[in-house]
Structures are given as structure tokens and as C-alpha cells.
Amino acid sequence: MAPGASSVRSTERLDANIPGAFPPTPSIGSITTQQTSLSQALYERRSEYTRPRTVRIKVGTWNTGAQKGTEADVAGWFVQGKGVEEALAGLGISDPGEHGKGGRESAAVQEARHTRHEPSIPHHDAGAVPGADDVDIYVLGLQEIVDITSAAEALRPYTDPSVANKWKTTLEAALPKGYQLVAEQQLIGLWLVIYASPHVVSQIKNVSTTSVGTGLMGYMGNKGAVTTRIVLGETTRLVFINCHLAAGADKASLDRRNWDASQINSRTRFDPIVDALGSSQNTGEGLGEEEFAFWFGDLNYRLQGMGGDDVRRLLTIHTKDMDHESDGRPSTSADSGYHSKHSSEDTRDAVPVPAELDPASLQTTISSLLPHDELHQQMKHGKAFYDGWAEGPVRFLPSYKYDVGKVGVFDSSEKRRCPSWCDRILYRTRAAKQRYEAKTRDQEAARKRDDEMKAKGMDVPGDYDVMYEYDPDTDGETYDDYDENDDPEPELVTTKDNLSAEILLEYYTTHMRVLSSDHKPLDAVFSLQYDAVVPELKTAIHAEVAREIDRQENEGRPSIAVVVERAAASSSSGEAEKTDSAFEGVDFGDVKFATSKRRSITVANTGRVPATFGFADRPVDKDQPAGPFPPWLSVTFDKEQDKLDKPRPDDIHQYFTLAPAEVLNIELKLKIESVTTVRDLNEGDTLLDEVLVLRVENGRDHFLPARAHWLPSVLARSIDKLIKIPEGGIRKLQHQIPARGEVKWSVPREIFRLTEALEDLTERTLAEWEMTRSDGERAPWQDNAGWPFVRSRVVAKAGTQSDGHEDELAAVYDALDCDTPFPSAFSPETRSKERVEMLAEVFLTFLSSLTDGVITKSLWEKLEESISTREKYKQPLSSDDEKMAVLEILATAPNHNASFLLILSSLQNITNQIIEISKPRPDTPRTSVEFPASPQAKVRRRTLSKVPGVAIRQLIVKNYAVVFADALFRSKEEARTKEKEKAARKERMIRVVELFLGDGN
Structure with a gap:
């Protein structure tokens, strides 16, 4: 049970009240209050104790029809994301070929083995919807877990928990370790349960559950809703409503459904919210006061005015041959509008027809039926769910009614009910309700x-x-018709506490391959970002505010004022910068890799006595480095720190003392240089959001939030993801790389662009040197055989290879991310030699940052095994045979193979260019030839060829091989690996690179 969930009504303790009754009104005397001044002061400083958090919420609904054995399926479809027929699934579900459908059990075999004693999920299903620990909060709503058509069940004055316990047991066995029950509520056949992951459960407070019966006599629990409210991070209210509305296809049933919904809306009340300080913020809330609400279940809305036989005939076109390829009948999935036509070699050059324009596609069929959907009609005409409720695009088959034990066979009983989207998941934001x-x-x-x-x-x-x-x-009536092609966009919400939150619908689909009920399960996955209270910070600020209210400020108490420089309207490059003028802290705006951002802070002593202060260690999570500042932030002061004459607290590392009216200027510099940090930022595992603590001796702490908005980078990604990025760059995708998207390139476009630019710039540099060199002047490659990929000895003393060109280097990385020309990143005064050296540095950084490497760990294991075998049995091969042996192994990963060959081909071209311009004359004696320095590889002169040109090539190839072995290869390094073994492994990698650089022929 989550902390703060004391208000959850456990089904183990049977409630004496009749299900569906109005919840009791809390007593006024039981509601605690606190001084308005304290609450207001704490509220005004809320930005200091809140931090952004992101969770993924999965909402599932299923009418089990009181069928026995349905609980065996819930783990497969809800927790593991299985049972989706991808070609007919809709939003968020990609081509079935990428889920390993080839090994999945066919529909015919699945139907043939169906029994009530084992799960009906198809065997070997890899799962198509996020599940397991990818989801932070699981919310499951079931209907008809008992037979609600039984009068004895409907009129029972209490709920039997034994049925729900079977479901709980199955769910908890499937959920990842550490997930905890947050809330549970049952009303006859309705059951709602919520589980949360270990890192989220502690943020959930003020759990309140209730139920509203709207069934027999408008009061009993055979129809109605069970509802739970939770508060995330003390800031964000979430409400989950699982309902079962009136059935029937006539006008009276439609009106009754609308009435049921209105009763649930008006009669639902929750317990008062009590904050962490023990004070109540209200007298109880109803629906509509939350930040986010999710209404789901068997809403029972039908297709109005549609003949059941006509709809069945229309939909069966898309289901009759589903997954029966082995029977020799053609599959209709490729014509559904959801099948990826790019995967077929026959249509590789053809222009695919958009599904909405294909009259034979499933999407067109659905679009023709949805105007008759009662739910959309009632929302449009203001009869139900009109006050801000929304639904994701409906791109899947109706969830009702199917023959039990069948994948896509619609009701074949005597009633032959019309297929309908009875089961739905709606959601509403505070902003949407306010707009309404x-x-x-x-x-x-x-x-x-x-x-x-x-x-x-x-x-x-x-x-x-x-x-x-x-x-x-x-x-x-003037509203636009429902457009199922509109993908959901992130929606920003301002909470009651004037904080920010954002929600995005990621997935919305049915699980067609679940056979144990006449309804198909339905689920939706949401990504929710919200501002959460940091309890430690709030407690500290509350104590501080209380002290200031309880007693008048002591005149002798040190006091400082902190003034933060407001962010400029635009950056130095002229690009618009994302800032928030209302943010009370240091806002760096948009930041990119290798780009420095600076902000100034002024600290003034506003008291009457000297003030001694310093930055204290900030509160951080266990997996973050401790200290006053995060790794991406550096600080400089325009005043010398104090010389300590006595021990001070360990959590402050630098002290400064200001006399009254004296000021201290501080510069904060933000620069992302760590590839590890880039990876975490790209994946959303890290945010550029910290709270700096400025501690005053004998005074109050000042909490200084510092934040920035990360612009995604192509660094620290895998080749498999990079080849899916379309032309235009990573930032066009708005932080999203489709995990199963269409492959755009055989080799990452970044490698194409970098190698081409390096070859062109090298050729230009060599030509300029040839035309402008003076007598006795040495070329850069004569000082360094690893040029341009290795720093020369002269530059190394100054700093980095790009010393003095920090802005240009950052601009090159930006051009790589935005898919813009590299020349625009350089200043006109920058020489070609400096340009090619910066581009080479970017190239090596990019290759080294690849998470999987050009040669992955698994590929290297195979290569190393082959090389070790030949070494062990002393079976040397010719260079050509060695190449073929390597290529045979790399061919198992075509994109990595192509990337490897392109890089080595480019290096070979650069080597040939340098060799060509540095060839000694034929009559030059070998003893007078100046061989370039070899900083990366120790090469004995007597091992070099006696032909000067060949010897120079050997030096360059050796140096390039040493440099690129580290950048191209990934291997499993174990803690016990000896240094000798590591050295031998490195030599093997170098040998592989040398093979393909070769003699340049």
C-alpha cells in the first residue's frame, strides 16, 4: 500500500453501505486548517521545492462477460502488451514484421487450442504495447467480473472480494518486482485496481476511492462506476473512472447511457486532500477539479442507424483472412491501411497510397463508420462527455461483439448484434475543461x-x-467532423498550484488476439510530465517560512539578496531562445552539445552585519553525483574565497564574506561535454534541472533553481536508430525516434556527411598548402602521421585541438544535428587546415559516442573468436582471405557492415591524398627522407619499408588504425580482464582496421 493511501477502501473489509450510495459528507469539525499567512508564504515559494517528473501511465479496460478463465489472459495483454493484431491495431502500433510475427502462433491454431483452462494469448507473441517496467502506473478497469444479469448479484448489499482476489493474484504475479497496490474498488461486477512502480509509489498521496450505482432503480450497482483519485507529487490530481453504462441499441437506451454518465459526474465525491503538513486544503472534491481525468470502461455506445449484417460484412473483409497465410488464402492485412508497404521490395520505388485515400483500406472503412458512432454524436451535440473530454484516434476494429474463442468472428448468434466501439478510453485535462x-x-x-x-x-x-x-x-453542429487521422499532440496544463504539467497519448489500441470474452480488451498508454514536490526542500522551506512568520527578523541577523540575470531574448547566434519569464531562477534556455551558456548572479549584503555564505551540497538522488553543482555547471566568482581560520560544515566548500552593502558577482556556465550526459538527456533519464542552495551562516538558505531545455543530439545513439532519422535532422522529430520506424538509410546519414566533408576539406587543405608553402615549411602531416585525427604536439600544449574555436566546434555539432551544411558553421577567417581538424574531432566524437559501436560487442566476439582460432592453430591467411573472413561475419549486420566499409574507404582516400602530396622524388635517398612523427603508435624504423612512399603510408595507416580501433569497436570488458589480454585485444582490433586501409589499391 502506498504511503498516504489510508483512505483506500479495502475489499477485505466489507462495507455495510449499499453499493452505489452517495459518499458521506465530511464533518466540518474534522477538517484541519492552518494560518493563511504561512500557507500563502509557502505557496509563493513553490517553484523552489518542485521538480519536473515524468511517468508513463497505462489504462486498460475489459468487459470479461463473467466468462470463466478470463483472469488467465490479463497478464499477457495488460502487463506484457501481447495479443495485438498489429495490422488492425491503430495508434502507436507499427508494422507486424518488426514484432517477430513470423514466429507467432497463427489465429487458426490459436482458436483450435482455446480452452477456459489456459491463456488464450497466442504463443510466441513478442508484445506490441509497452509493459513490464516500462510503465510506471498500471490502471485496470474490468466489467462483469460477476454475472450482473443475476438479480441476486445486483441486489446484494455488499461486494464479495473473492472474485477480485483471483484477478489480483494473477496481476501481482505478472507485474515487475516491487510494484505496489495503490488503490482498489469493486462495485458488484465493476473492479478498478491501480499499481505503481517502486520509484513512483512514494509520490502518490491522498488516495480516495468511491462508487456510484446507476443500475436498477437508478441506484443499484449492476451499472455505474468505481472511481479513484490520487495526487502525484503533492501537486497533480489524477482521477480514474471505470464505468459500465446502460446497454441496448434503441433511443431509450441511448438516453439512459447519457443519464448514467451525468449521475456519475454529479454524484462522485472524494475525501478532502490533506497536505504533508497535516492540513486539509478543501472539504472534498468532485469530478472536474482534477488536473487529469481518465474515463474508461464499457460505455455501451453503438453505431446508430447501421444494419448489423451490413457492418459485419464490411468489417469481415478485413478480418476473414487475418493471420491465415498458411492456408494458402491471401491475407487482407496488407490492404488495411496499417501495413507498411515500404517493406516489400516490389513496391520499393512505388509511391505508397495514404490509407485515408485508399478505398479498400481499414482506415477508410473505420472513417465511414465513425460518423454513426453514438459517443462522438453525443459529444458533438453536448449530450454527454462534452465538457473537455477527448479520445485518441480510433484506428482499430470495434471491440464488441465477437464469438468467444474466435479472433475476428463477429456475433454469429441469433441476435447477430451490430459490431460497435462499446469499450472506450477518454481523457480530459484541466486546460480542456477550462476552455469549454x-x-x-x-x-x-x-x-x-x-x-x-x-x-x-x-x-x-x-x-x-x-x-x-x-x-x-x-x-x-459547426464542429469539425471527427478526423481519425489527427495524431494526438502534447497538451500543456496549469495546475491549481499554478505549476505546469503535460500529457501525451502514446498508444491506443485493442488486443484482437484475446479470445476469452465477447469483448476485446482495450488499453491506452500516456506519458505525463508534472511538477512534483521535493519533500526535503518543502520541509526546509516550510520551517524557514514558519520561523520568519513566528518572530520578527532580527536586525543583527545576516541578510543577503540574490539577483538573477534575466535570459536574453535571443542567443548570440541570433536564434530564438526558449525561456520562461515567470521562472524564478536561472534559466539557460535552449542548450546544445558543446555550446556554452552563461548567466550572471549578483549577491548583495542587505543587512547591517557582515554576511558569510557559500553554496551547500544540493539534495540529489542516490544515482547523481553529490556536491553544490551538477557536472554540467561550473561557477566562477569575482572575489577571492575566505581563508578559513576554523573548521566549517563539510557541505559548504567555498565561503565568501561580504560587508554591508558589498556585492559579489557570480557567473554560472553551462556546457554539456560528456557523452554519457548526452545519452541520458536524449533518453529523458536526466533533466537539466537542479536546485542550488546558497547557505548563509546564521541566516536563511536561498534556493536557486537552475534549468535548461535540452535540444536532442545525434550523439550517443545507436546505428539502428540513426538510420531511421529522416532528412532534416534529429530535432525535426520532437524528441521522438520511432523505435520501429521505417529505415531511411543503409548507413547513418551523419557518417555519409562527415566522411564526404572530411575528404573534401582534406583535399582543399592539401591544395592550399601546396600553393602557399614556403621553403622549409613542414606540412601538418609531417609533424604528425595521425593528422588530422590526432592533435599535433604544438597544439596539444595549448589545449584541445579546437583551441580558440569553441564556438565554431559547437556550430559543427549543431550542423550535424540539424542536417545543415558544415561550411556555414565556420568563420570565413578560419583556414581549411583548422576546419578539417575540427571536423575530424567531431567525427571521432560521433563514432565513439555510438551506443552500439560500428562493430558491436556481439560482432567483435565472433571476429575475435575467428582471429584467436587462427592464432592458436597458427593458420595465417593472406590479407585478402582475412578480409573475406571479416566481411562474412560483418555481413550478418548489414547496416554496421556498410558503415564500417564507408568509414574505412574514406580513411583510405584521405591516406592516398596525403601520400600523393608527400611523395619524395625518385632520386631522393632514403636517409634524407623526413618521416612524420608517429604519436599514436610506436613504430620501429627498421620495420618500415625501404621505399620511402610505402614507409610513410605504413606510418599513417598504423596511426589511423590505433585511433579508429577505439572509436569503431565495442567489446565486453570484465573487471578481471588482465592488462595483457586487453593489449592483445587492442592489437587485434588494430589489425582489422589495417587490413582494410591496406596499400590504397
């Missing part, structure tokens, strides 16, 4: 103005009448 309310107010105000003018006998002008006339029966 604002629109309603505007319409009401317009109607009142119109009525007032008519009451005064004034004629309403035609234009005015058009502007303000309001008819509740037709209002809403």
Missing part, C-alpha cells in the same frame, strides 16, 4: 446581450445577430 467553460460563458454572455437588445425593442443587426444568436439544439 470559457466558451460556455462567452455563449451565455452573447445570448444575454441579444435578449437585452430585443427586450428594449431594438432591432438586432444582421451581422450582430449572426455573431451572437444561440440555439442550444443546433449549437455545436
Whole structure:
């Protein structure tokens, strides 16, 4: 049970109240209060004790039809994401070939083995929807876990927990270790349960569950809803509503469904929210006061005015041959509008027809049916779910009604019910509800103005009448028709506490391959980012505020003021910078790899006595480095630190003392240089968001939030992801790389661009040197056989290879990320030699950052095994045979193989260019030839060829091989690996590179 979940009503303790009753109103005397001044002061400093957090929420719903054995399927479809027929699944589900469908059990075999005693999920299903520990909060709503058609069940004054316990046992066995039960509520056949991951459960407080019965007599629990409210991070209210509305396809049933929904909306009440300090913030909330709400279940809305036989015939076109390829019948999945036509070699050069324009596609069929969907009609006409509720694009087959034990066979009983989207998942944000309310107010105000003018006998002008006339029966008819092609966009929300939150629907689909009920399960996955309270910071600030309120500020107490430089409207490069003018802290705006951002802080002594202060260690998670500043932030002061004459607390590392009215200027510099940090930022595992603590001796702490917005980089990604990035760069994808998206390139476009630019710039540098060199001047490659990929000895003393060109180097990385020309990154005054050296540095950094490497760990294991075998049995091969042996192994990973060969081909071209320009004359004696220095590889002169040109090539190839062996290869390094073994492994890698650099022929 999560902390703070004391209000959860356990089904183990049977409630004496009849299910569906109105929840009791809390007593006014039981509601605690606190001084307004303290609450207000704490509220005004909320930005100092909140931090952004991101969770993934999975909401699932299923009408089990009281079928025995359905609990055996819940682990497979809900926790593991199995049972999806990808070709017919819709939002978020990609081509089935990428899920290993070839090994999955066919629908025919699955149906043939179906029994009530084992899961109906197809065998060898890899899962297509996020599950396991990829989900932070699991929310499952079931309907008809008992037979609600039984009068004895519907009229029972209590709920039997034994049925729900079977489901709980199955769920908890499937959930990852450490997931905890947060809330559970049952109303006859309705059951709602919520589980949270270990790192999220501690952030969940104020759990409150309730139920509303709308069934028999408008009161009993055979229809209605079970609802749970939770508060995330003390800031964000989430409400989950699992309902079962009235059944039936006639007009009276439709009206009853709308009535059921209105009753649930008006009668749902939650317990008061109590904050961490023990004070109540309200007297209990109803629906509509939360930041995010999720309404799901068997809503029972049908297709209005549609003949069941006609709909079945239309949909069966897409289901009759589903997954029966082995029977020799053609599959219709390729015509569904969801099948990836790019995967077929026959259509590689053809222009694919968009699904919405293909009259034979499933998407077109669904689009033709959805205008008849009662739910969309009622929302459009303001009869139900009209006040801000939304649904993701419906791109999947109706969830009802199927023959039990069949994948895609619609109701074949005598009733032959019309297929319908009965099971739905809706969601609403606080912002959406506020937009609806604002629109309603505007319409009401317009109607009142119109009525007032008519009451005064004034004629309403035609234009005015058009502007303000309001008819509740037709209002809403001008809304756009439902467009199933609109993908959901992230929606920003401002919470009650004036903090920010954002939600994005990632997946919304049915699990067609679950056979144990006449309904198909439905789930949706949401990504939610919200501002969460950091308890330690809030406690510290609360104590500080309380002290300041309880007693008047002591005049002798040290006091400082901290003034933060506001972010500029634009960066030095002229690009717009993302800033938040309301943010009370240090906002660096948009940041990129290798680009420095600076902000200034002024600290002034505003008291009457000297003030001694310093930055204290900030509160961090266990997996973050400790200290006053995060690794990506450096600090400089314009004043010498104090010389300590006595021991001070260990959590402050530098002290500064200011006399009254004296000021200290501080510069904060943010620069992302660590590839590990880039990887974490790209994946969303790390945020550029910290709280700096400025501690004053005998005074109060000042909490200084520092944040920045990371712009994604191509660094620290895998080749498999990079080849899916379309032309235009990583940032066009808005932080998202499709995990199973279409392959765009055989080799990452970044490798193509870098190798081409390096060859061109090397050729230009050599030509410039040839034309402008003076007598006795040495070329850069004569000082360094690893040029341009190794720093020369002269430059190394100064600093980095790009010393004095930090901005240009950052611009090169930016051009790589944005897919823009490299020349635009350089200053016109920068020489070609310096340009090629910077580009070479970027190239090596990019290759070294690849998470899987050009030669992956698994590929290297195979290569090393082959090389070791030949060494052991002393079976040397010719160079050509060695190459073929290597290529045979690399051929198992085509994209990595192509990347390796392209890089080595480019290095060979650069080597040939340098050799060509540095060839000694034929009559030059070997003893007078100046061989380049070899900084990366110790080469004995007597091992070099006696032909000067060949010897120079050997030196360059050796140096390039040493440098690129580290950048190209990945291997499993174990703690016990001896240095000798590591050296031998490195030599093998170098040998592989040398093989392909060869003699340049």
C-alpha cells in the first residue's frame, strides 16, 4: 500500500453501505486548517521545492462477460502488451514484421487450442504495447467480473472480494518486482485496481476511492462506476473512472447511457486532500477539479442507424483472412491501411497510397463508420462527455461483439448484434475543461446581450445577430467532423498550484488476439510530465517560512539578496531562445552539445552585519553525483574565497564574506561535454534541472533553481536508430525516434556527411598548402602521421585541438544535428587546415559516442573468436582471405557492415591524398627522407619499408588504425580482464582496421 493511501477502501473489509450510495459528507469539525499567512508564504515559494517528473501511465479496460478463465489472459495483454493484431491495431502500433510475427502462433491454431483452462494469448507473441517496467502506473478497469444479469448479484448489499482476489493474484504475479497496490474498488461486477512502480509509489498521496450505482432503480450497482483519485507529487490530481453504462441499441437506451454518465459526474465525491503538513486544503472534491481525468470502461455506445449484417460484412473483409497465410488464402492485412508497404521490395520505388485515400483500406472503412458512432454524436451535440473530454484516434476494429474463442468472428448468434466501439478510453485535462467553460460563458454572455437588445425593442443587426444568436439544439453542429487521422499532440496544463504539467497519448489500441470474452480488451498508454514536490526542500522551506512568520527578523541577523540575470531574448547566434519569464531562477534556455551558456548572479549584503555564505551540497538522488553543482555547471566568482581560520560544515566548500552593502558577482556556465550526459538527456533519464542552495551562516538558505531545455543530439545513439532519422535532422522529430520506424538509410546519414566533408576539406587543405608553402615549411602531416585525427604536439600544449574555436566546434555539432551544411558553421577567417581538424574531432566524437559501436560487442566476439582460432592453430591467411573472413561475419549486420566499409574507404582516400602530396622524388635517398612523427603508435624504423612512399603510408595507416580501433569497436570488458589480454585485444582490433586501409589499391 502506498504511503498516504489510508483512505483506500479495502475489499477485505466489507462495507455495510449499499453499493452505489452517495459518499458521506465530511464533518466540518474534522477538517484541519492552518494560518493563511504561512500557507500563502509557502505557496509563493513553490517553484523552489518542485521538480519536473515524468511517468508513463497505462489504462486498460475489459468487459470479461463473467466468462470463466478470463483472469488467465490479463497478464499477457495488460502487463506484457501481447495479443495485438498489429495490422488492425491503430495508434502507436507499427508494422507486424518488426514484432517477430513470423514466429507467432497463427489465429487458426490459436482458436483450435482455446480452452477456459489456459491463456488464450497466442504463443510466441513478442508484445506490441509497452509493459513490464516500462510503465510506471498500471490502471485496470474490468466489467462483469460477476454475472450482473443475476438479480441476486445486483441486489446484494455488499461486494464479495473473492472474485477480485483471483484477478489480483494473477496481476501481482505478472507485474515487475516491487510494484505496489495503490488503490482498489469493486462495485458488484465493476473492479478498478491501480499499481505503481517502486520509484513512483512514494509520490502518490491522498488516495480516495468511491462508487456510484446507476443500475436498477437508478441506484443499484449492476451499472455505474468505481472511481479513484490520487495526487502525484503533492501537486497533480489524477482521477480514474471505470464505468459500465446502460446497454441496448434503441433511443431509450441511448438516453439512459447519457443519464448514467451525468449521475456519475454529479454524484462522485472524494475525501478532502490533506497536505504533508497535516492540513486539509478543501472539504472534498468532485469530478472536474482534477488536473487529469481518465474515463474508461464499457460505455455501451453503438453505431446508430447501421444494419448489423451490413457492418459485419464490411468489417469481415478485413478480418476473414487475418493471420491465415498458411492456408494458402491471401491475407487482407496488407490492404488495411496499417501495413507498411515500404517493406516489400516490389513496391520499393512505388509511391505508397495514404490509407485515408485508399478505398479498400481499414482506415477508410473505420472513417465511414465513425460518423454513426453514438459517443462522438453525443459529444458533438453536448449530450454527454462534452465538457473537455477527448479520445485518441480510433484506428482499430470495434471491440464488441465477437464469438468467444474466435479472433475476428463477429456475433454469429441469433441476435447477430451490430459490431460497435462499446469499450472506450477518454481523457480530459484541466486546460480542456477550462476552455469549454470559457466558451460556455462567452455563449451565455452573447445570448444575454441579444435578449437585452430585443427586450428594449431594438432591432438586432444582421451581422450582430449572426455573431451572437444561440440555439442550444443546433449549437455545436459547426464542429469539425471527427478526423481519425489527427495524431494526438502534447497538451500543456496549469495546475491549481499554478505549476505546469503535460500529457501525451502514446498508444491506443485493442488486443484482437484475446479470445476469452465477447469483448476485446482495450488499453491506452500516456506519458505525463508534472511538477512534483521535493519533500526535503518543502520541509526546509516550510520551517524557514514558519520561523520568519513566528518572530520578527532580527536586525543583527545576516541578510543577503540574490539577483538573477534575466535570459536574453535571443542567443548570440541570433536564434530564438526558449525561456520562461515567470521562472524564478536561472534559466539557460535552449542548450546544445558543446555550446556554452552563461548567466550572471549578483549577491548583495542587505543587512547591517557582515554576511558569510557559500553554496551547500544540493539534495540529489542516490544515482547523481553529490556536491553544490551538477557536472554540467561550473561557477566562477569575482572575489577571492575566505581563508578559513576554523573548521566549517563539510557541505559548504567555498565561503565568501561580504560587508554591508558589498556585492559579489557570480557567473554560472553551462556546457554539456560528456557523452554519457548526452545519452541520458536524449533518453529523458536526466533533466537539466537542479536546485542550488546558497547557505548563509546564521541566516536563511536561498534556493536557486537552475534549468535548461535540452535540444536532442545525434550523439550517443545507436546505428539502428540513426538510420531511421529522416532528412532534416534529429530535432525535426520532437524528441521522438520511432523505435520501429521505417529505415531511411543503409548507413547513418551523419557518417555519409562527415566522411564526404572530411575528404573534401582534406583535399582543399592539401591544395592550399601546396600553393602557399614556403621553403622549409613542414606540412601538418609531417609533424604528425595521425593528422588530422590526432592533435599535433604544438597544439596539444595549448589545449584541445579546437583551441580558440569553441564556438565554431559547437556550430559543427549543431550542423550535424540539424542536417545543415558544415561550411556555414565556420568563420570565413578560419583556414581549411583548422576546419578539417575540427571536423575530424567531431567525427571521432560521433563514432565513439555510438551506443552500439560500428562493430558491436556481439560482432567483435565472433571476429575475435575467428582471429584467436587462427592464432592458436597458427593458420595465417593472406590479407585478402582475412578480409573475406571479416566481411562474412560483418555481413550478418548489414547496416554496421556498410558503415564500417564507408568509414574505412574514406580513411583510405584521405591516406592516398596525403601520400600523393608527400611523395619524395625518385632520386631522393632514403636517409634524407623526413618521416612524420608517429604519436599514436610506436613504430620501429627498421620495420618500415625501404621505399620511402610505402614507409610513410605504413606510418599513417598504423596511426589511423590505433585511433579508429577505439572509436569503431565495442567489446565486453570484465573487471578481471588482465592488462595483457586487453593489449592483445587492442592489437587485434588494430589489425582489422589495417587490413582494410591496406596499400590504397
